[in-house]
Amino acid sequence: MRWALSLLPPQGEPPRFATRDEAVAAANTPAALEYARQQRDLMLLCDTDEVAPSAGLSTVEHRTTSRPDGNEILVTVVRPDDGRVLPCVFYIHGGGMASLSSTMGNYRAWARIVARHGVAVALVEFRNSLQPGALPEIAPFPGGLNDCMSGLRWLHDRRAELGIDPARVVVAGESGGGNLAIALAMRCVREGSPALAAGLYALCPYIVGEYPRPELPSTVENHGIFLNLDGNGPFLAYGAEHARNPLAWPYWATEADLAGMPPTVVSVNECDPLRDEGVAFYRRLLAAGVQARCREVKGTMHATEVIPIVCPEITADAAAHLAAFATGSAR
Numbered sequence: 060m061r062w063a064l065s066l067l068p069p070q071g072e073p074p075r076f077a078t079r080d081e082a083v084a085a086a087n088t089p090a091a092l093e094y095a096r097q098q099r100d101l102m103l104l105c106d107t108d109e110v111a112p113s114a115g116l117s118t119v120e121h122r123t124t125s126r127p128d129g130n131e132i133l134v135t136v137v138r139p140d141d142g143r144v145l146p147c148v149f150y151i152h153g154g155g156m157a158s159l160s161s162t163m164g165n166y167r168a169w170a171r172i173v174a175r176h177g178v179a180v181a182l183v184e185f186r187n188s189l190q191p192g193a194l195p196e197i198a199p200f201p202g203g204l205n206d207c208m209s210g211l212r213w214l215h216d217r218r219a220e221l222g223i224d225p226a227r228v229v230v231a232g233e234s235g236g237g238n239l240a241i242a243l244a245m246r247c248v249r250e251g252s253p254a255l256a257a258g259l260y261a262l263c264p265y266i267v268g269e270y271p272r273p274e275l276p277s278t279v280e281n282h283g284i285f286l287n288l289d290g291n292g293p294f295l296a297y298g299a300e301h302a303r304n305p306l307a308w309p310y311w312a313t314e315a316d317l318a319g320m321p322p323t324v325v326s327v328n329e330c331d332p333l334r335d336e337g338v339a340f341y342r343r344l345l346a347a348g349v350q351a352r353c354r355e356v357k358g359t360m361h362a363t364e365v366i367p368i369v370c371p372e373i374t375a376d377a378a379a380h381l382a383a384f385a386t387g388s389a390r
């Protein structure tokens with residue numbers, strides 16, 4: 060992975076901004092957008108048949124309208140091309156709710172690796188809060204969450220056409236996608252539709268936003284390992300004014316907020332600055348009476364699982380466990 064990352068020019072220390080407008084402007088300069096393009100190009104190394112075979116799988120991109128804003132979102136469904144009715148992983152990409160895209164090569168590959176275990180994978184493309192992905196718009200909280208909720212409802216509405224078992228749809232995501240997956244499951248419960256999410260699988264969730272935190276030692280001990288937590292751009296872009304709203308920053312969810320949540324897996328990486336917020340959230344789920352488990356993947360950095368060229372065996376193990384969770388055999 061070091062050789063791959065060395066292909067990107069160094070970014071230096073992440074800046075701190077006074078306002079959201081400053082953060083957005085800095086993330087959309089020609090230089091910043093060129094860096095993002097180089098990231099996307101690098102992730103194309105993952106999107107090959109050697110890394111993630113495509114034989115026997117279908118991949119179809121769908122477009123639908125998000126509510127209440129009326130913007131367009133994408134849902135790409137990857138599944139075995141065999142006509143069976145399958146469990147589904149509704150997957151939300153990472154990037155701090157601020158950047159990246161489900162259309163990047165590593166996510167396309169990850170979806171195929173998971174789908175090969177006999178499940179459908181629905182990749183939702185939502186509005187980022189800082190820098191556009193495959194959608195032209197950006198939006199602060201709750202824009203991205205609204206898009207994910209709209210995508211999940213669309214998936215259930217089209218379940219017959221898509222060949223998806225509505226009783227076995229789990230929401231999942233890594234990093235910022237882990238934040239959105241948790242918030243999505245909470246929102247389903249709050250809105251009286253808990254059946255929309257039969258399970259929750261959060262990998263290395265980014266759920267605090269403000270760092271470092273003394274009660275979370277990994278934010279100091281692992282600082283600088285793949286992630287540098289000094290900047291505040293994503294926090295401002297997504298919603299610093301919502302810093303204690305559990306739908307924006309789920310670390311602050313109370314036991315009452317978490318009551319009724321579906322069976323959950325929280326997966327963390329040993330060498331990740333965000334490790335301890337995931338563990339703390341898992342313990343709060345247990346205190347709330349939620350059926351929950353926590354996995355710690357030793358020796359790995361943040362989001363190792365979803366970059367298949369880094370540690371293919373770690374990716375394979377995570378994909379198998381996520382698919383088994385969706386089928387119900389690992390709950």
